[in-house]
Amino acid sequence: MTTLPSSLPKLSDPDVKRTYGVDCSIGATAPEEFEVVRARDRDDVVEVMRFAAATGTPVVPQGARTGLNGACVPGEGAIVLNTEALRGIELIDPVDGIAVAGPGIVTDEFKKVVRAEGMFYPPDPASSATSTLGGNVATNAGGLCCVKYGVTADYIRGLEVVLPGGEVVNTGRRTAKSSAGLDLTGLFLASEGTLGVITQVVTKLIPAPDDALTALATFSDLAAAAQAIVALRRDPNPPCLLEFLDAPSIEAVQALADYGFPTGCEAALLVQADRPGHVAEDTQRYAGVMESFGADEIAVADDAMEADALLAGRRALNTALEAKGPNLIEDMCVPIRQLPTIVLQGREIGARHGLQVSMSGHGGDGNLHPSIFFDPTSADSTAAAHAAFSDMVDLTLRLGGTISGEHGIGTFKAPYLRRQVGQAGLERMLAIRAVFDPQGLMNPGKTYTYPAL
Ligand SMILES: Cc1cc2nc3c(=O)[nH]c(=O)nc-3n(C[C@H](O)[C@H](O)[C@H](O)COP(=O)(O)OP(=O)(O)OC[C@H]3O[C@@H](n4cnc5c(N)ncnc54)[C@H](O)[C@@H]3O)c2cc1C
Incomplete structure (x- = not known):
């Protein structure tokens, strides 16, 4: 690839460089040939962009590489333009x-x-x-x-x-x-x-709001938990956090350490209030709502330390799912009333493909992160995981949802974007991009710029 101007702060150690060639998505691989510039200021960014335009070199803007779908992973010959040092x-x-x-x-x-x-x-x-x-x-x-x-x-x-x-x-x-x-x-x-x-x-x-308090409730009936979410959403002073864990997620968390979830429950809800001057009152009211929908066990925090302790299991979820095994973590958002349908039918999809699926996430938004567990060393299992994911995309769209509530599209979900936004939608997105980037150099191959689209 063309040599970068020596005035730019590029990384030269190949091992360090490789860590800038991947994000947190499963199976992300750094390319053979790429450059990494850690911009010190706006002038460095301008210089890279001028150089890229003059030489026709692709540029991949990058933050901390915590993305889950390959969005900041460079292609062959690209310049990674890392902006972590622009932090003032x-x-x-x-x-x-x-x-x-x-x-x-x-x-x-x-x-x-x-x-x-x-x-x-x-x-x-x-x-x-x-x-x-x-x-x-x-x-x-x-x-x-x-x-x-x-x-x-x-x-x-x-x-x-x-x-x-x-x-x-x-x-x-x-x-x-x-x-x-x-x-x-x-x-x-x-x-x-x-x-x-x-x-x-x-x-x-x-x-700033007040420090939040937490209520944690477990349910033996998934539909009851979903109804409680709908009721909490309609509260005149709704929660500032409303998280949902299904049975496989709870099992994974409990396998990591004892976070106090009872065995055999189908769902758990974690709810927080932070309304200035009304935190304890709101938390108690949310607990009452969950009880009225048949919660089996409810714990309500009295102070900030207890509030954190009750939330600890939710915070441990990502680690617990990683410990359970390799999984494709996804990010579907459906209308809130469709939550039980996506959980139950999502499990059925997993079973149909011979794979376990856990469903957890931001229940109050209808935004779940299905984790599809598979064996990446097996071509059959990998193919089954992708087939299960494709079925989940169709299910989500049938239920009126979106294929990304918050993680974005990147490369992994790019082949599915057309199903949601349609050909005309994609063409308009590409036309807008051409106004900003007529040479098509910015992060090519990601999201709506995916070649197959
Ligand atoms: C354990 C874990 C939990 C997560 N939980 C959540 C969650 O709850 N909610 C959620 O939304 N996401 C979550 N994510 C996903 C991820 O953290 C987010 O997508 C986050 O916004 C990515 O930030 P980043 O700085 O790491 O960006 P990167 O991964 O480096 O890049 C992400 C995208 O942003 C672009 N980009 C980065 N910086 C710039 C810039 N300066 N200019 C232009 N484009 C830029 C990149 O090109 C790329 O397309 C989670 C990830 C992990 C690993």
Whole structure:
């Protein structure tokens, strides 16, 4: 591949470089030939984009590589443009309710700094201890608190973006409102690095809520748990967290350590309240709702330490599923009333393909992460897992859902995107991309730019 200008901070150690060639998706493999530039500032990004345009080299923007679908994995000959070092906070303004930060700041660190100023940036993907703000924007990340607060898109007011060729644009606003022209900011949400490199993020902030308390309930009847979710969603002051675990997920968590779940339950709900001045009252009311729908056992936290302890099993879930064995972790979102259908029919799909499936996730949003357990050393088992996934895509779309609630499309789900958005939708997405990136150099092969589409 063409040699990068020596002024750019590129990685040279092949072992270190290889770690920048993969993300957290199962089976991700680094290419043979690629370059990694860890941008120190916006000027480095501009230089890479100018060089890429002049030489026709593909560019893959990258954050912390916690993605689960290969979205930041480079192809042969590409330049990985890592933005983790662009991590400064330029402004926190509680009056306008905004912060301005670099895309490389780790999500939890950003939340902590903002909280110290009495403000709250709600988005909280389960990966928030490692993922970056820029990666969250580029995937429109969700998380545990979306049920009350919404997703990353709901908290992004504006962006600074370096476009292909090196031009810098500022989108959106820093003000409370604006009606000036088209919403370019929205185009970058879930764009997965296909339009430009985000070099600064203007977020909305809200006043900090109270510390949350947790109620945990277990059910022997899955449908009853689903009905409780629907009732909790209709509460005039709904929960700030409403997580769902099915029986295989609970078994996996209990196999890791004793998190206090009883044996033989079909479902568990974890619910939190954080409404200023009403936390204990709301948590008790949620517990009452779950009891009225037939919960077998309910535990309600009295203080922050107990609240964390009750949530510990949910936090351990990703580790527990990894410990259980290799799995394709997916990200379907269906209308909330369809939750029991997707859980039961998802299991049937697994059984039909001879594979175990666990279903857990952000139940309050109808956003589940089916984990399809398979043996990656066996071609048959791998094929069965992909066939099961394909059936789940069809089930999700039949139920009126989407094939990604929060993780994005990347390469893994790209072959399925047409089923959801249709040929005309894909063609419009590609036409928009051509306006920003006429040479097609930005993260080629990902999401709607997948070649087979
Ligand atoms: C254990 C675990 C739990 C997770 N839980 C959640 C969850 O609850 N909710 C959720 O939504 N996701 C979750 N994820 C997925 C992942 O953490 C998110 O998709 C996250 O937003 C990715 O951030 P990142 O910084 O790691 O980005 P990367 O993985 O590095 O990149 C992701 C995408 O963003 C693009 N990108 C990154 N930086 C920029 C930039 N500066 N400019 C333009 N494009 C850029 C990349 O090109 C790529 O397309 C989880 C992952 C793991 C491993």
